Amino acid sequence: MTGRGVPGLWVMEGSWSSSVRDVRTVRPVLQALGDAGAAKHAELRVNDPGDLRRELTRWGQAQHKQFGIGYLAFTVRPERSTSVDAGWTCSSSASRWD
Numbered sequence: 026m027t028g029r030g031v032p033g034l035w036v037m038e039g040s041w042s043s044s045v046r047d048v049r050t051v052r053p054v055l056q057a058l059g060d061a062g063a064a065k066h067a068e069l070r071v072n073d074p075g076d077l078r079r080e081l082t083r084w085g086q087a088q089h090k091q092f093g094i095g096y097l098a099f100t101v102r103p104e105r106s107t108s109v110d111a112g113w114t115c116s117s118s119a120s121r122w123d
Contacts, residue, residue: 033092034058034066035084037077039099051098067092071099 034055041049058064067089071077084092 031062032064032094034064034094034096035069035080035089035092036066036096036098037069037071037080038097039071041100051096065091 036051036055038051041047052068055064055066055068059066069080071080081095083089084095
């Protein structure tokens with residue numbers, strides 16, 4: 026049960042490992058917050074840098090303004106990390122969020 030005035034979380038979660046048996050997720054925490062009426066959320070799966078770029082840009086659209094808090098849940102090994110895109114930054118997308 027969520028109502029007006031509760032915080033909105035825009036949650037982007039990646040895979041915690043490459044194993045198909047790994048079922049770790051932040052979903053139970055989100056469910057508990059929703060059940061308590063403490064927050065509402067949009068839960069999005071992010072599988073690669075393109076997904077991250079699309080979901081961050083989508084978050085900035087007017088219809089998603091009720092989700093004022095972003096939560097990114099990723100596991101990144103430094104030797105395998107990649108850049109999202111040299112020409113795209115959060116600040117360039119943030120200018121569209123007003």
